Amino acid sequence: MIGAFPMTVTSVRAPRHGLGVSAAPRKRLSHRKALTIFIGPFLLLYLLFYVIPIGYAIYQSFLTVERVGTFGPATTVFGGFTQYIAVFQASDFWASVLRVLAFGAVQVPVMLGLALLFALLLDSPLLKGKKFFRLAFFAPYAVPGVIAAIMWGFLYSPSLSPFSAVTQNIPFLGADLVLWSIANIVTWVYVGYNMLIIYSALLAIPTEIYEAARIDGASNWAIAWQIKIPLVTPALILTAVFSIIGTLQLLAEPQTLRSFSTAINSTFTPNLAVYTTASVPNYSLAAAFSVVLALSTFVLSFVFLKVTQRRAFA
Amino acid sequence: MSAPSLTRSSKAKGSQREPILSRSAAMLIMGVFTLYFLIPIWWLLVSSTKTQGQFTTTPALIFTPDAIPNFIDNISGLFAYNDGVFLKWILNSVLYAGAGALLGTVIASMCGYALAKYGFRGREAVFNLVLSGVLVPATALALPLFLIFSQVGLTNTFWAVFLPSIVSPFGVYLARIYAASSVPDELLEAARLDGSNEVRTFFTVATRLMAPALVTIFLFQFVAIWNNFFLPLIMLRDPSLFPVTLGLYSWNSAIGQNPELRSFVIIGAFVSIIPLIIAFLSLQRFWSGGLAAGSIK
Known part of the structure; x- marks a missing residue:
């Protein structure tokens, strides 16, 4: 694929004389036109489906419904911070936030630790059949969260699981364990994906560095700890940020597992709380939840990027 | 490089x-x-x-x-059930994810390329705006999108799921990184001297050099749309518009009342993951290169 490019390059470079020399003023204009064509579509869609919805959610979150008496006509009026006061008093919502934070504090390090371990093993001379392992570990990424939750729902089930000897004794879908059963599903889906990102970063390290280290007598362990891991830290930060964002968004897996487990209530995760509140329908409160959630996600991932003090994003 | x-x-x-x-x-x-x-x-x-x-x-x-005859029976039962609604769901998913990712890739890569290769006032501001989009969770947008679409009467339509799916800030980010490192300025200058206009230069010269990144953006956006659950869940009521994830979810939630759905859920889950596994395996050598670019910087 990449080998084909130099040929393209030479054919394009064949110079044709006389053109473009006197075209300087027109070039400026065509530059600006080209920029509009290149950037315009994305910015327009971004404005319509990112910026405006956020603005609208903020607007909606400042509204409140008022009624005259119990059965009087409902009118929507400006309510100031009414909804936000309700958000801060919604103990269900905060319980769900704490739940996903606990989930993330355990699941993200475990997942990324495994992904790093597998990537280092794939990059080491210890393994045979690397291509097979790479594909086998990555395959679950092709399984959507809903489908993964359905599959694992059956596998966890005390009666339908192929491992019913285990699942009859350990209540994977009970109130105590169900959060960690979901963590297992998310880990199962995403370890291989994160492994590949880290592995790609490992492959980009020039081999000369290792050779120099070997000449200095460094062991494989030392090379992994002191050279490889520091050099793939930007990739680790990138995967960590996306995992944190993913954790706070958790919805498909718990919502799907509700048909297997009674331990998952309608406000199990923040997004489930948003969905449930919107179904009431109480759009203003749901919008306020969304705003708080988006803001906390943004702040959390931003702070994480700042604290790690590396520039995962150029 | x-x-x-x-x-x-x-x-x-x-x-x-x-x-x-x-x-x-x-x-x-x-x-x-x-x-x-x-x-x-x-x-x-x-x-x-x-x-x-x-x-x-x-x-x-x-x-x-008797696995093979059973499998054939199950498949034909699945596609016949409820007037073939499962096939409809698969086609919907292919349309949402295929067309959405294709359009999204073109739009995101044009923007990322321009951010990498053109100096203009406000460039960093635009890039930072796009990057903050990467950090805003898509599901936080689902509810406000629903409220806006219901204002214009477009909920429960194809567009309600399709249009928001096209936007990929991460695609812009990846395209910018990749264009900056793989499209040499001299080459663009040479194309300009050749009389090629800017837009044609992008589509004939730059896209070839950016091919691994484009495949990566396409595949990962395809997966993101294919797996998207909250947006269709909140937007769609009409089962004939469902993507396959939402369809299987609705069957799975109804197993309690209708136990025969269980085998359709299982066979349907199996059928629905085949296209993605094939797509990933067959395009592997393209996207794995593009993946590297995003994380090195």
Whole structure:
């Protein structure tokens, strides 16, 4: 694929004389036109489906419904911070936030630790059949969260699981364990994906560095700890940020597992709380939840990027 | 500059020196986790070759002698059920994800390319605006999108799911990184001297050099749309508009009232993951190179 490019390059470079020399003023204009064509579509869609919805959610979150008496006509009026006061008093919502934070504090390090371990093993001379392992570990990424939750729902089930000897004794879908059963599903889906990102970063390290280290007598362990891991830290930060964002968004897996487990209530995760509140329908409160959630996600991932003090994003 | 290939031959010569103990330990770890990753998929494959009765009475991880005829029966039952609504769901998913990712890739790569290759006032501001989009969770947008679409009467339509899916801030980010490192300025200058206009230069010259990044953006956006759940869940009421994830979810939630759906959920889950697995395996050598670019910087 990449080998084909130099040929393209030479054919394009064949110079044709006389053109473009006197075209300087027109070039400026065509530059600006080209920029509009290149950037315009994305910015327009971004404005319509990112910026405006956020603005609208903020607007909606400042509204409140008022009624005259119990059965009087409902009118929507400006309510100031009414909804936000309700958000801060919604103990269900905060319980769900704490739940996903606990989930993330355990699941993200475990997942990324495994992904790093597998990537280092794939990059080491210890393994045979690397291509097979790479594909086998990555395959679950092709399984959507809903489908993964359905599959694992059956596998966890005390009666339908192929491992019913285990699942009859350990209540994977009970109130105590169900959060960690979901963590297992998310880990199962995403370890291989994160492994590949880290592995790609490992492959980009020039081999000369290792050779120099070997000449200095460094062991494989030392090379992994002191050279490889520091050099793939930007990739680790990138995967960590996306995992944190993913954790706070958790919805498909718990919502799907509700048909297997009674331990998952309608406000199990923040997004489930948003969905449930919107179904009431109480759009203003749901919008306020969304705003708080988006803001906390943004702040959390931003702070994480700042604290790690590396520039995962150029 | 170019994407690294996924094998590194110069390292093979070291393998003789490794102690047998660490090699066995490494193989053991990878072997155990191979089982962890593949057994659920294996279970799904085996279960989709069983009749309703066999599902609970035969060993779950072993094929029965009549697996192949059962599989054919199950598949034809799945596609016939409820006037073939499952096929409709698959086609919907292909349309949402295929067309959405294709359009999204073109739009995002044009924007990323321009951010990398043109100096203009406000460039960093635009890039930072796009980057903050990467950090805003898409599901936080689902509810406000629903409220806006209901203002204009477009909820429960194809567009309600399709249009928001096109926007990929991460695609812009990846395209910018990749264009900056793989499209030389001299080449663009040469194309300009050749009289090629800017837009044509992008589509004929730059896109070829950016091919690994474009495949990566396309595939990962395809997966993101294919897996998207909250947006269709909140937007759609009409089952004929559902993507396959939402359709299977609705069947799965109805198993309690209608137990015959269980076998359709299982066989349907199996059928729905096949296209993605094939797409990833067959395009592997393209996207793995593009993936590297996003994380190196």
